[in-house]
Amino acid sequence: MYERKTSPNLNCGLDLIGEVLYGKWKIRLLWFIDQGHKRPSELLRKIPDATRRVLNVQLKELEDHELVTKKIYPVVPPKVEYSLTEFGKTLIPVIGALGQWGDANQDRLRDVILKRAVSSASH
Amino acid sequence: MYERKTSPNLNCGLDLIGEVLYGKWKIRLLWFIDQGHKRPSELLRKIPDATRRVLNVQLKELEDHELVTKKIYPVVPPKVEYSLTEFGKTLIPVIGALGQWGDANQDRLRDVILKRAVSSASH
């Protein structure tokens, strides 16, 4: 496992929430788990741009940060279910606010994001 | 300047907001600019863990994404002021929600973040 070489910033609330939510797929993992998509294979289907590996890694971090719990059923083929902890559930309204802002401004956002991407690509 | 090799995900609102807010200091930059700390040197003082260079880079991205505007006064020594655009201002309540959650849970967050950091450091 990768071993961090610099220490995290833990000064203010924004630092702290950043530490647990920073990760390409974490927010969406929390969101989809809350929506009832609990099994790894389901989550992978909901987030097809991610690989199985990264999702596992990020789910493990969410678990270490006590935002989700993992339940392994001793059956074959294996069955695993993730759920939000009570702590994790308190994040859902915040994530909802993020998603709403993104949805409400999607046209403009696509526009400015692509504009920047294109102009940097053309040397 | 670094040139992206993979294309951004622009599927849902969460992807979109991620594209513009993802960056170690961006959220705090927006927050402090909104609080009236507009000059680069002030922002650097408010965020002492960042270097001048990164703040410039991330401010440029925020500008390209139309969340802030930059005003350069033609004086010597140079004076520069950043302000939120109307679009950028609409993000403030969302950022406020993030910060509030982080503040409200700061003890627990410090705890779980450090727990993970320490256990991974010890092999």
Next chain:
DNA sequence: GCAATAGGGGATAAATTTATCCCTATGTGA
């Protein structure tokens, strides 16, 4: 002339995060 001020940015290195590849396990059904 030299330092200080306030802000910029290129080049490169280091850190961090994601992606790829590949191998493991165990019943079930063809």
Next chain:
DNA sequence: TCACATAGGGATAAATTTATCCCCTATTGC
């Protein structure tokens, strides 16, 4: 016997982000 489903994870590579270093501008005040 072989493929399939379902989940896990090590090793390594590639992509991306941050950090370091160093140099530049122009004026004011010693």
